[in-house]
Amino acid sequence: xxxxxxxxxxxxxxxxxxxxxxxxxxxxxxxxxxxxxxxxxxxxxxxxxxxxxxxxxxxxxxxxxxxxxxxxxxxxxxxxxxxxxxxxxxxxxxxxxxxxxxxxxxxxxxxxxxxxxxxxxxxxxxxxxxxxxxxxxxxxxxxxxxxxxxxxxxxxxxxxxxxxxxxxxxxxxxxxxxxxxxxxxxxxxxxxxxxxxxxxxxxxxxxxxxxxxxxxxxxxxxxxxxxxxxxxxxxxxxxxxxxxxxxxxxxxxxxxxxxxxxxxxxxxxxxxxxxxxxxxxxx
Amino acid sequence: xxxxxxxxxxxxxxxxxxxxxxxxxxxxxxxxxxxxxxxxxxxxxxxxxxxxxxxxxxxxxxxxxxxxxxxxxxxxxxxxxxxxxxxxxxxxxxxxxxxxxxxxxxxxxxxxxxxxxxxxxxxxxxxxxxxxxxxxxxxxxxxxxxxxxxxxxxxxxxxxxxxxxxxxxxxxxxxxxxxxxxxxxxxxxxxxxxxxxxxxxxxxxxxxxxxxxxxxxxxxxxxxxxxxxxxxxxxxxxxxxxxxxxxxxxxxxxxxxxxxxxxxxxxxxxxxxxxxxxxxxxxxxxxxxxxxxxxxxxxxxxxxxxxxxxxxxxxxxxxxxxxxxxxxxxxxxxxxxxxxxxxxxxxxxxxxxxxxxxxxxxxxxxxxxxxxxxxxxxxxxxxxxxxxxxxxxxxxxxxxxxxxxxxxxxxxxxxxxxxxxxxxxxxxxxxxxxxxxxxxxxxxxxxxxxxxxxxxxxxxxxxxxxxxxxxxxxxxxxxxxxxxxxxxxxxxxxxxxxxxxxxxxxxxxxxxxxxx
Numbered sequence: 067x068x069x070x071x072x073x074x075x076x077x078x079x080x081x082x083x084x085x086x087x088x089x090x091x092x093x094x095x096x097x098x099x100x101x102x103x104x105x106x107x108x109x110x111x112x113x114x115x116x117x118x119x120x121x122x123x124x125x126x127x128x129x130x131x132x133x134x135x136x137x138x139x140x141x142x143x144x145x146x147x148x149x150x151x152x153x154x155x156x157x158x159x160x161x162x163x164x165x166x167x168x169x170x171x172x173x174x175x176x177x178x179x180x181x182x183x184x185x186x187x188x189x190x191x192x193x194x195x196x197x198x199x200x201x202x203x204x205x206x207x208x209x210x211x212x213x214x215x216x217x218x219x220x221x222x223x224x225x226x227x228x229x230x231x232x233x234x235x236x237x238x239x240x241x242x243x244x245x246x247x248x249x250x251x252x253x254x255x256x257x258x259x260x261x262x263x264x265x266x267x268x269x270x271x272x273x274x275x276x277x278x279x280x281x282x283x284x285x286x287x288x289x290x291x292x293x294x295x296x297x298x299x300x301x302x303x304x305x306x307x308x309x310x311x312x313x314x315x316x317x318x319x320x321x322x323x324x325x326x327x328x329x330x331x332x333x334x335x336x337x338x339x340x341x342x343x344x345x346x347x348x349x
Numbered sequence: 350x351x352x353x354x355x356x357x358x359x360x361x362x363x364x365x366x367x368x369x370x371x372x373x374x375x376x377x378x379x380x381x382x383x384x385x386x387x388x389x390x391x392x393x394x395x396x397x398x399x400x401x402x403x404x405x406x407x408x409x410x411x412x413x414x415x416x417x418x419x420x421x422x423x424x425x426x427x428x429x430x431x432x433x434x435x436x437x438x439x440x441x442x443x444x445x446x447x448x449x450x451x452x453x454x455x456x457x458x459x460x461x462x463x464x465x466x467x468x469x470x471x472x473x474x475x476x477x478x479x480x481x482x483x484x485x486x487x488x489x490x491x492x493x494x495x496x497x498x499x500x501x502x503x504x505x506x507x508x509x510x511x512x513x514x515x516x517x518x519x520x521x522x523x524x525x526x527x528x529x530x531x532x533x534x535x536x537x538x539x540x541x542x543x544x545x546x547x548x549x550x551x552x553x554x555x556x557x558x559x560x561x562x563x564x565x566x567x568x569x570x571x572x573x574x575x576x577x578x579x580x581x582x583x584x585x586x587x588x589x590x591x592x593x594x595x596x597x598x599x600x601x602x603x604x605x606x607x608x609x610x611x612x613x614x615x616x617x618x619x620x621x622x623x624x625x626x627x628x629x630x631x632x633x634x635x636x637x638x639x640x641x642x643x644x645x646x647x648x649x650x651x652x653x654x655x656x657x658x659x660x661x662x663x664x665x666x667x668x669x670x671x672x673x674x675x676x677x678x679x680x681x682x683x684x685x686x687x688x689x690x691x692x693x694x695x696x697x698x699x700x701x702x703x704x705x706x707x708x709x710x711x712x713x714x715x716x717x718x719x720x721x722x723x724x725x726x727x728x729x730x731x732x733x734x735x736x737x738x739x740x741x742x743x744x745x746x747x748x749x750x751x752x753x754x755x756x757x758x759x760x761x762x763x764x765x766x767x768x769x770x771x772x773x774x775x776x777x778x779x780x781x782x783x784x785x786x787x788x789x790x791x792x793x794x795x796x797x798x799x800x801x802x803x804x805x806x807x808x809x810x811x812x813x814x815x816x817x818x819x820x821x822x823x824x825x826x827x828x829x830x831x832x833x834x835x836x837x838x839x840x841x842x843x844x845x846x847x848x849x850x851x852x853x854x855x856x857x858x859x860x861x862x863x864x865x
Contacts, residue, residue, distance in 0.1 A: 096795070096797065097785040097786050097787070097795060097797035097798060098785075098797050099796075099797050099799065099800050100800045100801065101781065101784075101785040101797065102781040102784070102785075103781075103784055103785070104784050104785070104786075105785060105786055119784075125722075126722035126723060129718070129722050130718055130719050130722050133689060133693070133714075133715070133718040134715065134718075136693045137693065137711060137714065137715060140693060140696040140697055140699075140701070141701065141703075141711070144632070144696060144697060144698060144699050144700065144701055145700070145701040145702070145703065146700050146701060146702045149698070149699070149700050150700055151700065152632060152633040152634045152698060152699045152700040152841075153634065153698035153699070154634065154635065155634075155637070155697075155698055156634075156635045156636065156637055156638070156639065157637070157638065158694075161694070162638055162641055162687075162691075165686060165687060165690040166683060166686075166687060169682060169683050169686040170683060173679045173680075173682060173683070176679065177675075177676065177679065180675060181672060181675070184668070184671060184672060184675065185668065188668040188671065189668070203507075233795055233796065233797070234409070234795060234796055235793060235794065235795045235796075236795050258502070258506065258507070259500075259502045259503040259506070259507045260500060260502070260503065260598055262663055264786075264788070266785075266786035271663050272663055272665065273663045273664045273665060275598055275599060275664065275665065276502060276592050276598060277591075277592020277593070277597065277598065278592065278597070278598075278599070278665065280664075280665035281665075293795075294786065295786070295787075295788045295791070295795075296788065297663070297788040297789075298500075298663075299421065299495065299496045299500070299503065299789070299790045300503060300507075301418075301421075301487060301494065301503055301507050302416060302417055302418040302421070302487055302490070302494065303416075303417065304417065304421070304788075304790065304791060305417050305788075305791035305792050305793050305794070306417075306793075
């Protein structure tokens, strides 16, 4: 009975997915219910990732489908009933060479766009703006070394703190703000344990490692709020230190910087490039 | 299982009886049986933990765990138990111990007493791991919650309590156990083959074990080194992984994955061997491309040592390093493809009999293909479900030989379908969740991820039901006592173990078989 119930639930969900294609579409900047693919792109890198993913999906579906067909053919044609006397074939040099070489060709076809994408991700272009994200147990701190000496903490909003429409476990009190269509360089570090800074819509994920500075980049092509989550297990509240990037117009960004300088002003000015490595003490 | 062991040789006067027979055992079959029983227990504990995780993830919000610390403890323990106390004991200690001497025509292992200690280190190791669940880990909370990868500094400064120390000592013992086993297996396979059993005539299962134990021998000491450094960082003020003292957290990750990636193959390669035996048996046809199959496993094992950092793309490696690891990883697809196509070619032209072991084998080939091709895209998500499938393939294949009883085909097939459908429902939606951006190892997730998580949880209950059917099937086979013939599988089963009675006598091959 229990099995039946579960199967029914499954069947219903499957139907829901197939018919409700609308709901299966990826949302902008955050996941949507029953989503089956990547999040919508909001940066050139993510455009490339989505293209490459779809490209691979065709190839691997082809391979998996081919193997499935072979298995079905084998099961239908060569079972004890249809083929009672088995052959003794154990070698066929030609076919063995073919199934070694053809996969190599397929891999080379995959390798070309794969490397283009890798180099696009890893070669950080000249940036218009740098944001430093420091992972801490369990929140992120952002500073803007090019725009003044302020740093602020970004904590997840708890029950009752969220405004209408803000997603649970993703919305934060102070979002990281960047201008639209500008190349943003993100540098990350961790102040206690390893965290990972990820925003799926921008196609970025980079670890925030204590004692080390990592960098990545994105150019947000559309205004809006883009969410991500810490992506390296970092202890108890790993699930509760989201990343929220607010992409605004250039004017709005300048205004925000001015406001932030006052709002997050420090008591004593610290050199702008203080990193966690210098702060952490040996055990 | 006790009955299984009792069934053979209890009447012989030349071995101890009762608890002494097992505690002092130097018999590869008894030790293999103990490994299998131990693996079943480990699998039970690990399986319950995974059901606990899926219960929590079934709906958004925290339902079963007070905080996500406990959830992380579950994921950590589940990972470690399944790897070290379920898959490795079953595949290597269990089936390897049982079948290697039988298949190469040897009376026993090369070092029977070492075989004993390598098993008995495991319960001690498991006990230490269980203790770690109950002593302080993260401040004020019991258990290790750093994941099975125990990355520093979360496992050092992040876990001030002694739980991580217990886990490290547990891993040390488990590592020592498997290194001793590996030495034993290598010596046995190199030196104790029956006359005429050349390396190139060995059954593929023996080849797969040989590759596996070499991986263990080379990878485990690296883990031992890494976790010893972790231990001294934690307790004796060294700073191997602490940047403040000139260390580097990434050093731990490099060392860990230098072990961790070969470990993935340690878990799966014995399965390759089993699948080859099963497919050939039930197709009533010799393995297609035997040498290619054997050396594909050697190649997979070899390349497996030079791809470790593909688990670390996001840590900030140089472009050249990342490009290298991409290429090396893709290269593994070639020998893997050789294996899959050779299995199909073995069945091609054969006369397939759809007994339970063959169902599991075909299920494995399909899952492994899907898991393998998605592995080209993602990381290696497919491995875990394939593992579960291979173990049961081997279990049903050799159960009649080991116990002397036939299992019920109906129950075996029911178990297969529940598990096959179940694990697919568990893991397929997780591809969608991963693409949509859900991070791993989180106890609670944004509401948009609720749908697929519900499906995944339901799938896990279905495979849990499959596990119950499995245990019922084992009990049923022992109660029904339907005698198995020496060779229940017919003309296709050509390896040496099928020439012996089921179950084999306490000591076999008093006269060595001669292989033509």
